Amino acid sequence: MFVTTGQAGSALGCSIPTVKKLIGTGVVPGVRDAGRQVFPFSALQALQQRPAADLTAVGAGEVAVLRADAPARVDEPGREWIGFGTMLGAAQLLAGLNGWWRCAPARVAAAGVLPVTVAHFVVAVLTNLDDYDAQGEGRDARFRFTKARLAGYVTDLTAPVNAADPADPEDARVAGLLLGTRLVSVSGGPIAYVPTTTTADQPATEGE
Structure with missing residues (x-):
């Protein structure tokens, strides 16, 4: 049984473009390639049951969130892709996610x-966000986290398992707490900041 992207969006509290972005990452198994009803109902049910992220274990007052798009090719030194997609390897994912973002880098790094x-x-x-490079100045400055590690990622959001093999036990612990959870954020750019004391209680509302 399948539903439309509009029906999936209504159930998940997000827009049709956001549902299409989710499909484009490859994390929803069984999606149809064409037609009006493309989103598997079983996958929708599984996503509705994903728990909210509990950020209290982070040990900071807020956590930065990178709101990624589906993967897109770029012509940049050091990377061919930007965004998240299951078709990318771990090294490609890390290169596509660690910058260049408009943000307050010290604020991003604070939660670790x-x-x-x-x-x-x-x-x-x-993780490992303490070191960063800058590009540009003032309001136009963008930042890349030069020693960032990919502590974890998922290839199937309906049954999330860490597809990375982090050597650091703390990386593995934090990734295990967060991967596959629902983490609501609202921002006009790629980086949002979420209070760690209220995240678990937030409803799923449109913000992407």
Whole structure:
């Protein structure tokens, strides 16, 4: 049984473009390639049951969230792709997610972890964010986290398992807590900031 992207969006609390973005990442198994009804109903049910992220274990007052798009090719030194997609390898994912973003880099680094979301679901987790490079100045400055690690990522959001093999036990612990959870954020750019004390109680509302 399948439903439309509009029906999936209504059930998940997001827009049709956001549902299409989620489909484009490859994390929803069984999606149809064409037609009006393309989103598997069983996958929709599984996503509705994903728990909200509990950020209290982060140990900071807020956590930055990278709101990623489906993968797109770029012509940039050091990477061929930007965004998140299951068709990318771990090295490609890390290169596509660790910058260049408009953000407050010290604020991003403060929590020690950067969850990556698509349609309010955590699909990857970056850690080791203390070092960063800058490009541009003032309001136009963008930042890349030069020593970031990919602590984890998922290839199937309906049954999330860490597809990475983090060597650091803390990376593995944090990724295990966050991957596949629902983490609502609202921002006009790629980086949002979420209070860690209220996240678990937030409803699924449109913000992408």
